[in-house]
Amino acid sequence: MRSRRALKSAGALGLLALTATACSGEASRLGMPEPISDQAERMLKLWQGSWIAAFAVGAVVWGLIIWAVLFHRKRSDDLPPQVRYNMPIEILYTAVPFVIIAVLFYFTARDENFVEKTTKNPAVTIDVTAFQWSWQFDYMEKDAAGQEKKVASTVGQPVAPNGPAPLKPVLTIPSGKTIRVRLHSNDVIHSFWVPALLYKKDVMPGYVNEFEFKANKTGTYEGRCAELCGVDHSRMLFQLKVVTPDEYAKFIADSKAKAAGGAQ
DSSP states (O other): HHHHHHHHHEEEEHHHHHHHHHHSSSHTTOOOOOOOOOOHHHHHHHHHHHHHHHHHHHHHHHHHHHHHHSSSSOSSSSOOOOOOOOHHHHHHHHHOOOOOOHHHHHHHHHHHHHOOOSSSSEEOOOOOOOTEEEEEEEEEEEEEEEEEEEEEEEEEOOOTSSSSOOOOOOEETTTTSSHHHHHHHESSOOOEGGGGGEEEEEEOOOOOOOEEEOSOOEEEEEEEOSSSTTTGGOOOEEEEEEEEEEHHHHHHHHHHHHHHHHHH
């Protein structure tokens, strides 16, 4: 009786702890930042689902361990019944892990295809060039002939040796629009990472990586290089600024006017 009471008490405490944790929005993200894009939302759900599966498997395993400890303690010198060569149990041992892995593989592949999907005509295309140790953002548009041309550009200042960190370059995008980011490197391997997107992509010399996303929340979010790229890697920072479509149109128009004024 005592062992059963202890088991019930432990289960109740565990359920209470899980319920209390689920009440907090930040805790429910299990260490992930608040997502700001459709793709990030999908990845967060995959992350949460994986943890739920892990908790479920862990609960079953620990329940079986505790059950064996409490109800199969040594009471005599008699050898307990043996279950080796039990075909149904061995099939169960094999089938259950296979099913768990297959389910996790399916959802991972499904969400990976969603996150890596690109469209034929994104609303905004931005060429991101990484270099030691800053970023360049080139905003591209198609002319009447369908040829791409650069209409605006933001270039960060490289970190001076032993000098103060320069201002972070800002990547400005409109909310609710499909954004294509094309990644280039002039020197070594870098990595484009915005934690709020729950995504990062390698930037490799001689190869163009690209991805798309749709940001749904306006605001300014921190970004950085996530690949050790040299002595000032830790200061290779930038910001992602998500604005309304009208504010983005004004930003592009102002950039075009400034470029036209400089060319005269």
